[in-house]
Amino acid sequence: MDAALDLVAKKAPFSSLSLREVTKRAGVVPTAFYRHFPDMSALGLTLLDESFRTLRQMMREVRQQELPNERMIRGSMETFFTYVRNNRTHFLFVSKELYGGSATMRQAIRREIRLFVSELAMDMARFPFLVRVNAEDLQMMASLVVNSVVALTQEMLELDEDDEAGQHEMLIMAEKQVRLIYFGVAQWRSDVPPRT
Amino acid sequence: MDAALDLVAKKAPFSSLSLREVTKRAGVVPTAFYRHFPDMSALGLTLLDESFRTLRQMMREVRQQELPNERMIRGSMETFFTYVRNNRTHFLFVSKELYGGSATMRQAIRREIRLFVSELAMDMARFPFLVRVNAEDLQMMASLVVNSVVALTQEMLELDEDDEAGQHEMLIMAEKQVRLIYFGVAQWRSDVPPRT
């Protein structure tokens, strides 16, 4: 059932998608829909949950494989982006819902993203050269990293599915950008004058 | 006419929006729509054009006011974000269309964004400490800056319209993030081993 619904986010955004189209795609009569979900928005939330449950698990694995400094960025980016490619439809769905979905959807996705940011901030707090950075700035750095990766992910989703060259380019770009950010992080002091 | 259509992007994404809703909101009979646009997607493209024409002009002004290093970041961010607040509906529209719109819409928006990136890259090329950075990396840095600002803008649009505290927080965050990136930029050398 969900299978046919994944094929959904391929073209139109979820919001402009009728119950009947879904059931037609699933090869089933419209009224059969209600046997599974009371509502279209319920379907949406279920899809969202399904998307993030597996993503969270993957992120946990990435976080645990402790690698030395430089290798870490490259490795994380690589596993993340191949994961994206293997779950293309789910990411397409989430990407469109982030800004185009209902209020509850958007908030749910933002909550998940904030969670990733916090976890990254915690990981970064263990870096020895970041002891002089206060918690707020740590959060700000982590959100910068996450936002950039998200943006690049969305850009990659815009590419053709089998444009391997383009996707590889995105990966390299992501790695460079994150490394660049880390250069900046190493330089940062939380006590510079606010200059307001 | 366009006035009533701006009030449109306040709730639903443009794609899931009927011709009749628009005309009703405009206080006009459905068929009158065709006197102005042949099509809903034509309306969308017009709205898009309207949004970016003024934006481009503003960006040009920001680019010309040459300020010394530190002041520049703060100043640019300030004028940009107040511009966003003053054109809230337009940005809401564009933000939703970036990922939720039709293929032609998305491509049009991406083209505009790439244009901003290129212009920023050109400006950055004039910095004395960036002579050792090749063109490709310049592009990558500029896109990092633009992506971050875009992400923060979208986050700000999620806030309540008159949550001034929250919006100010976004502004400060944006300034910090861009400054952080510039720290990294100052450290960058294009000839580090690619480590592939």
Add this chain to the structure above:
DNA sequence: TCGCAATGTCAACACTTGTACACTTATACT
């Protein structure tokens, strides 16, 4: 003041939409 172009109105059409209700079929469990 006339006339014409722009803008708006009305009625009607063929479709699609979400949902309710009453049945039928398949699956699983004692």
Add this chain to the structure above:
DNA sequence: AGTATAAGTGTACAAGTGTTGACATTGCGA
């Protein structure tokens, strides 16, 4: 083997959809 539960079918309806063609009103330039 028999039955309860889950899943699917068919019909129906009221409401909303885009688009048509023929007609009415406005406003501005000659």
